[in-house]
Amino acid sequence: MAVSETSLPLADAPTATARAKVFPVVPVALLAPMMLVNLIAFILPVAQLVRISFLEGSGGVLTDTTTIGNYVDFLTDAYYLSMIWNSVLLAFVVTVLTLLCAYPIAMFLHTVSPRWRNLLFVMTISPLLVSSVVRTYGWMVLLGDQGLVNNMLVGMGLIASPLRLVNNTLGVVIGLVEILMPYMALSLIAGFGRLDASLSEAAASLGAGRLSRFRRVTLPLTLPGVALGCLLCFVLSISSFITPKLLGGGRVFLLATEIYDQAVIQLEWPLAATISVAVLVLFGFALAVYSNVVRRFD
Amino acid sequence: MTLAQRTLDPRPAHSAPAARPERGHLRLEGVTKRFAGDVNAVSDVNLDLERGKLLGLLGPSGCGKTTTLRMIAGLLPITSGRILVDDDDISLRPPHQRDFGLVFQNYALFPHMTVAENVAFGLDMRRVPKAEARRRVAEALELVRLPGYGERKPREMSGGQQQRVALARALVINPRILLLDEPLSNLDAKLRDEMRREIREIQQRLGITTVFVTHDQVEALTMCDVVGVMSGGRLAQIGTPEDIYERPASLFVADFVGRTNILDCEVLNGHRVRLGDGVYSCAATTIRPGKAKVAIRPHRINLTPHRDRALLSTSTNSAEGRVLRTTYVGDIVQYDIDIGGPTLQVETPTHGRGLAVAVGDKLLCEWRPDDMLVFER
Numbered sequence: 186m187a188v189s190e191t192s193l194p195l196a197d198a199p200t201a202t203a204r205a206k207v208f209p210v211v212p213v214a215l216l217a218p219m220m221l222v223n224l225i226a227f228i229l230p231v232a233q234l235v236r237i238s239f240l241e242g243s244g245g246v247l248t249d250t251t252t253i254g255n256y257v258d259f260l261t262d263a264y265y266l267s268m269i270w271n272s273v274l275l276a277f278v279v280t281v282l283t284l285l286c287a288y289p290i291a292m293f294l295h296t297v298s299p300r301w302r303n304l305l306f307v308m309t310i311s312p313l314l315v316s317s318v319v320r321t322y323g324w325m326v327l328l329g330d331q332g333l334v335n336n337m338l339v340g341m342g343l344i345a346s347p348l349r350l351v352n353n354t355l356g357v358v359i360g361l362v363e364i365l366m367p368y369m370a371l372s373l374i375a376g377f378g379r380l381d382a383s384l385s386e387a388a389a390s391l392g393a394g395r396l397s398r399f400r401r402v403t404l405p406l407t408l409p410g411v412a413l414g415c416l417l418c419f420v421l422s423i424s425s426f427i428t429p430k431l432l433g434g435g436r437v438f439l440l441a442t443e444i445y446d447q448a449v450i451q452l453e454w455p456l457a458a459t460i461s462v463a464v465l466v467l468f469g470f471a472l473a474v475y476s477n478v479v480r481r482f483d
Numbered sequence: 484m485t486l487a488q489r490t491l492d493p494r495p496a497h498s499a500p501a502a503r504p505e506r507g508h509l510r511l512e513g514v515t516k517r518f519a520g521d522v523n524a525v526s527d528v529n530l531d532l533e534r535g536k537l538l539g540l541l542g543p544s545g546c547g548k549t550t551t552l553r554m555i556a557g558l559l560p561i562t563s564g565r566i567l568v569d570d571d572d573i574s575l576r577p578p579h580q581r582d583f584g585l586v587f588q589n590y591a592l593f594p595h596m597t598v599a600e601n602v603a604f605g606l607d608m609r610r611v612p613k614a615e616a617r618r619r620v621a622e623a624l625e626l627v628r629l630p631g632y633g634e635r636k637p638r639e640m641s642g643g644q645q646q647r648v649a650l651a652r653a654l655v656i657n658p659r660i661l662l663l664d665e666p667l668s669n670l671d672a673k674l675r676d677e678m679r680r681e682i683r684e685i686q687q688r689l690g691i692t693t694v695f696v697t698h699d700q701v702e703a704l705t706m707c708d709v710v711g712v713m714s715g716g717r718l719a720q721i722g723t724p725e726d727i728y729e730r731p732a733s734l735f736v737a738d739f740v741g742r743t744n745i746l747d748c749e750v751l752n753g754h755r756v757r758l759g760d761g762v763y764s765c766a767a768t769t770i771r772p773g774k775a776k777v778a779i780r781p782h783r784i785n786l787t788p789h790r791d792r793a794l795l796s797t798s799t800n801s802a803e804g805r806v807l808r809t810t811y812v813g814d815i816v817q818y819d820i821d822i823g824g825p826t827l828q829v830e831t832p833t834h835g836r837g838l839a840v841a842v843g844d845k846l847l848c849e850w851r852p853d854d855m856l857v858f859e860r
Contacts (some may be wrong), residue, residue, distance in 0.1 A: 315563035383591040386558050387649075389578040390657060401604070405595045443663035482595065 217427045235483065236460035245452035250253050255459040265443075265460075272440040273467065276422040279361045283369045284411065287364060291373035292403070292408075295380065306374070310367045317364045323433045324360045325351055328432075338450070352434025360432040368421065369414040376410010408482045416475040420468055440464050485848035488515070508534040509555070509660055509692055514564035516550050516716075525716045532709065535690040538681070539695055543739065548696045549578050549664055555694060557581050567657055570583045571579055579608075584691075586654030588665040590645040592637035595797070596717040598624070598648050599633030605656035608712040622654040624648075626685060642672045650682065654689070661693040662766050667702060700740045704728060712736050734858040737778040748857070750778040756857060760823020764852035776858045781830040783854040786818065786840070787847045801825075801849045806842050816840075820848060 241250040259265050294305055312320065327333045328350035335347035350356055378405060388398045426441040433442070440460055448457035497543045509532040516525040525547040531536045540548040546710065553559040555566060557578035564572045568775040589686050592601050599620050603805060624630055627647035637645055646666055653661060666682070667675045683706045686693050703710045704724040709720040712735075720732040731737035738745055749757040750772045756765045757775060765777065780853055804820035804827065811833075818840065 247839060271501065294852060379589065381589070383589060385586050386556075386578070387585060387587060387591040387593075387652075388604065389558070390556060390581075390583060390662075392579045392582070392608035394579050394602070397608060406593075454493075 186213050191422055227423055232284065234458045234461050237454055238462050242453060242455040245454075247454060256457045259459050259463065260457065263393075266478065268438055268440060268443060268465065269467075272423055273293055273436070274437065275357065275361075276419050279311055279365065279422040280415050280418040282358065282362045282367050284415060287366050287369040290366075290370055291377050293409075294370075294374055295377040296382075309370045309374075312363070313367045317425075318427050318431075320364055321360055323430045324356070324363070324432060328359065352435070352436055354437050356431045356432040356434070357437050360428045361425060364425070364428060365418045365421055367419045372414030372417060373407065374412045375466075376407040380406050405482065409479050412475050412478040412482075416471055419471050423464060423467060489690070494653065495569060508532065508569055509538075509694070510565075510567040510570075511551075511555070511836070512565040513567060513568065514551065514554060515562045516547070516554060517562040523562075523716050525554070526556060527719050528713075530718065530721055532692060534692055535693060536708040537686050537693045537706060538694045539697055539703035539710045540597050540713055541700060541703040541710055541740070542646055542713035542719075544698060546713040548698075548713045550711070550716075552662055552664055552694060552696045555660075556583055556585050582656070582659050584656060584658030584661045585663070586646070586649045586663045586666045588668055590642075590649045590653070591635070592645055592648055592671075594637055596637075597633060598629070598635050598637065598640070600654050601637065601648060602633075602652045604652065609656065609743060619655055620651075623651040626653045626654065628681075630633050640808075642670055643678060646670065646678065647681075650685070654685070658691070659832040661691050663693065663695045665696055665698065666699070668699070675702075682706065704740070710740075712739060714739070723779065731778070734778065734860075737856060737858065741783055742828070742830075744779045744781060744828050745784045746827075747778075747860075748772065748775055750775045750857060756855070759822060760801050761823060763802070763855060764798075765855040765857050766853050770857055770859060773860055776860050778858065779854055780798060780829070781817065781828045781852055782832075784829045785821075785826060785849040786829055786831055799849050800855065801847055804846055804848050806840055806844045806846060808842060809840060818846075820846065822848060836857070 213405070218239060221470065227398075238255055239251050239253065241248045241254065243253045289308060294302055295303060307483065325332075329335070330347040332350070332351075335344075335348060338344045351358065384402050384406070385398050388402045393401060399427070423439075424441055426445055429439050429442050430445070431439050440463070444457050444460050447453040493827075497570075508805065509530075511528050511530045514525060514528045515523060517523050528547075528551055530538070533783065542548045542552060550559060550739055554561045556571075556697055557576060561743070592598075593604065596604070602620045602623055603616050606619060611619070619628070621658050624633060627650050629644060629647050629651070632644070632648075632799045633641070640648065650666070663682070671680060671807075679702060680744060695702075695707060702765075704727070707724060709721060710724050710727045712719045712727060712734050720727060720736045727736060727740050728840070731740065734745065737743050737825055746758060750768065750770050751757055751762065752772060753769065754767055756763055756777055802822040804822040806818055807821050808819040810817040813833070815832055818831070820827045820829055830846060
């Protein structure tokens, strides 16, 4: 203890008697810019959001009256309850599909020779270089009734009339899975980094076939990466707004899109704030599940 | 002996009592590995390892010894040749069907499992009933002197303990052949010594055919029944430790195994060489007269004070030399001695008194012709 304190590179090092209570100037100074940004851009707005969610609004005007009515309205309305359920379900389905799509990619990148790994890794996360708005428009072109996918399927004679791939929940799921895949892949690759190739070889020498090796060794050891990727995708897909808005064609009602509608179109700020707080609570639950999983496997 | 049989007998108690579990006899025929674009990593390795023997594959890094072991284990496909166990060609069999025990340099214990779960892994894969598996795990841990450590996680154990767990895990499945890939190189010197003895003792007690990869010649000489020295992907020599040390087949083997003086010489005829200013008798050689190399072990050279010259026998080589340097090592003293041209390194054991030798002293070096081996350059 004494060693670490004395080793602080303080220019105006105080006398030995005051040493025990030195203020950690350097760490605080280094953290200060980020703490300031977080305070202004995150903590204060969230506090403001919570405050608004307890205010009464009438006809687009905020009053000074404090109330819990917004929460009562929100949580007793069957429409909103089913919206919460739909959002969670959609985020869950998107997360699982993203995991299933990204896991083989991460596994392949882990085993491929180092010469190719970097190039393939950059290719895997390169979609992040393009804005998700642009990618969403891309999916609208591909999935539309006259889109590439439908034209191909019809042209090949596999289906008689175009499939409804867009302007519904299916379209939102397809778009979100593709958009979130790089995040999942990144998390999984980080998880695979801890997996020593000799572990799988040891399992093989002990008589484990391909499936047993995966089930007993590879999967359990990459679970922390899986948990991180799932947390990220779940949170990002619940809060994603542009993709459901565009690919849902106004027919898919989710918490994020509802917040936008209430805040910008209906000017119901208190209700929008209430839904936002509800989403934050959902994130809290997801985080709790995540830390539970990680603690169990670490 | 009885403990070992009881411990690792694969058969259930009700089957016919067997003297000892069936151990394989390993044969490699022209085993070759070529990586894409590269020259051969391993070329034409042939060996025949008797049942119950310990083979050491010795060589510098990159000589192909680990590649050879990985091919035997089935972790690397062979390019050509055959690997046979008890005359059964297993060249194409995947590792999980070979029934070999494998111990890695980095232990490769499963970090998410306890020690007991690690050791039980191979038994799980073989669908051994739970109660029997528990008993065999306990016995295997006892065999490696870690009883009661079953509930620990590998990361809570020292390197030596982890390596014992890895050994127990490989042995509990009663493998036909045990493969050890530099199992001691991550341990400190004292522990390495202890583990060396222990592995050898367990190997002999179980009578298990074993291949042991090492770059440490002391390990190879002290532990193994047979040593194969590898160089550049080839088996340079295979033989007993004594063969390898006393009768190295090539300059590489002489140089790699044990300390040795390698000096330029000129072969005069089948038993005489010129070394610097002197002409000496050497071990019989078929090398044609001309430039060659000669190898002499430093500790096979006797030093005597100059005045004792009258005692010399005529069948011994002797050379007068001047001490250039002395190095006190503890158990031995090393001298660099100029014998008129080449410099000889000589080692003499210390007895607590020893010769009072100083730099610049004149001494007489003596060695037997048989200790002077001649090789092609």
